[in-house]
Amino acid sequence: KSGFISIIGRPNVGKSTFLNRVIGQKIAIMSDKPQTTRNKVQGVLTTNDAQFIFIDTPGIHKPKHKLGDFMMKVAQNTLKEVDVVLFMVNAEEGYGRGEEFILEKFQSIRTPIFLVINKIDQVHPDELLTIIESYKEKYNFSEIIPISALEGNNVETLLEQIKKYI
Ligand code: GDP
Ligand code: MG
Numbered sequence: 001k002s003g004f005i006s007i008i009g010r011p012n013v014g015k016s017t018f019l020n021r022v023i024g025q026k027i028a029i030m031s032d033k034p035q036t037t038r039n040k041v042q043g044v045l046t047t048n049d050a051q052f053i054f055i056d057t058p059g060i061h062k063p064k065h066k067l068g069d070f071m072m073k074v075a076q077n078t079l080k081e082v083d084v085v086l087f088m089v090n091a092e093e094g095y096g097r098g099e100e101f102i103l104e105k106f107q108s109i110r111t112p113i114f115l116v117i118n119k120i121d122q123v124h125p126d127e128l129l130t131i132i133e134s135y136k137e138k139y140n141f142s143e144i145i146p147i148s149a150l151e152g153n154n155v156e157t158l159l160e161q162i163k164k165y166i
Helices: 015-023 025-030 064-082 095-107 125-138 155-163
Strands: 002-006 041-046 051-055 082-092 112-120 142-148
Touching: 002 015, 002 064, 002 112, 015 041, 015 051, 015 112, 015 155, 082 095, 095 125, 112 125, 112 155, 125 142, 142 155
Parallel strands: 002 051, 002 082, 082 112, 112 142
Antiparallel strands: 041 051
């Protein structure tokens, strides 16, 4: 099994921390340099039964100028070409305008989209349930997976779920 995966989400939700955990320090640091290249591989995780190829999606954020619009198109095309999109959000912050903006971009995309709720080490379980319920109303996610990229909780489960789609 082998598949392309793209992680998107607002700054500071924990995308790099997650990549560091699953792929390793070196590659994720390299990929933190500003990039404009299309479909750049951020890193590859090879296990005994699957290969996870993480693809960078630059520019999926609120456009501030014309280049922003262009980058937005590039990002949307990338999302159409991968096997799974991980939409990462911060459990501490819940649903906001930034998330709404990104969810709008998903409407024309058939790629399976996982909601990955990160930083669950920072919230009460009841609070997490409330966040899950509010996101269920916004979009029909293929999977909803709470994790802590920092502490590693549920990261293995997330990889197992991805395997079902690649
Ligand atoms: P990115 O901008 O989405 O790549 O976010 P980063 O990976 O750089 O993380 C932003 C900040 O959130 C850093 O200080 C991380 O240590 C912290 N962070 C990331 N994941 C977690 C998590 O699961 N729990 C907690 N408590 N902090 C996290
Ligand atoms: Mg980062």
